[in-house]
Amino acid sequence: MENLKLEETSLDRAKGHVLFHHKQADGWITLARKEKSGAWKQYHYRPEQLASEMSEWLGEDVYFSQNTFYKPQRRIENIRQLRALYVDVDCHLLNFDPAWVVGKLDLEIFQETLPNPNIIIFSGRGLVCIWMLEPVPYKALPLWQAIQNYFCEQLQYVGADTKSIDATRVFRVAGSVNSKNGQEVVVQYRHDYRYVLRDLQGDYLPELAPAQPKKPGRKPKIVHLHNVRNLHYSRLLDLVRLVHLRDYDVQGHRELFCFLYRYWSCCLTDDTADALEQMLEFNSEFKEPLPEREVIRATRSAEKAWIAKSDAKANEEAIAKGYPGAGYNLKNATIIKWLEITTEEQEHLRTIIDGNEKRRRKRVRDKKRVTEKRREQGVVAREEYLEQQKDKTEDKLWQLQQAIERHPKATKAELAKLLGVHRSHLYRLLKQL
Incomplete structure (x- = not known):
């Protein structure tokens, strides 16, 4: 009876955890488990399904996604709602006790440098700090990533993992067991206030939205990084959209699509392992996917270029040669030529467009502004006239x-x-x- 009671209690804790996190969520939520064989098993559920399905999952090494997806596929371009910020603290690597780290952060970080987290997950050997958000759509991902990176930087001195900050991340569920040491995952609930992403930006990253009028000269570094990340995300979404427009038949361009996807994913998430995993899944959707070993080998230079992009010496050498910096600084004209993007396809893309498409959109915007101005002045539409x-x-x-x-x-x-x-x-x- 005692074992049965423990199992029921663990299940209640698991349900309470995921339902607290995904209260009134919209989209698909991933439940995942690492099998003893090392294989990764994951399924996707609607929020209303989570409680009834949890009993089938609870046990060792069970995880769930912190954000939701608009279709049952855990990929960065499928983000539906960004619902939390998080930092995975591997304090055990520094021989720090998790409880001691929390006390240290309460004294030195929370409320001053960073806000107080809603949840702290004691994952068995380390801990995860979670800040719940008022849900924001996928378009806010570049801003979300900039704030996420900043939060992680503030906790690096206690072992924050800089490779666990992507939007598709999963973390352990309360009541499950960490197989590495047999410890049950425990969650500490601190408060239920949900932060507004823009408020966090204004309070902790004011450099992203300077209050002063623009002055000539170089932009602050953090603003530049935010703008670049925004561009990478927009281009990645364009890449996915283009494959969809071609009905996933991209014969002759498969390596290029996968190369660009892997490179822009690295630039966006700063996580080479996650970028590789998502690129492989992207490749698997083609009507004729490339063999896994072949596509990994063919796109390896994308990861090397991203690493060089973060290397000061490599950047200096690239600038000396007349380049903007290390890595691939591709122009739209180059991408359009490589992928043979048609004029009609460009009408459906966000950023990978040529001058003609830019001018067409400007004409549409100008015409709309003129029409709106005429409405304000009381001039009726032609049909009404x-x-x-x-x-x-x-x-x-x-x-x-x-x-x-x-x-x-x-x-x-x-x-x-x-x-x-x-x-x-x-x-x-x-x-x-």
């Missing part, structure tokens, strides 16, 4: 008919005067009778 003129014409025709019946001997000049119109307009009306 024509309808009004039609009503006026029908009214004048009725008046003309009445005038002719009442004054059958009136001249055209007299009829025009009676209606209050020019004689030429009267002639047009007479033709319509």
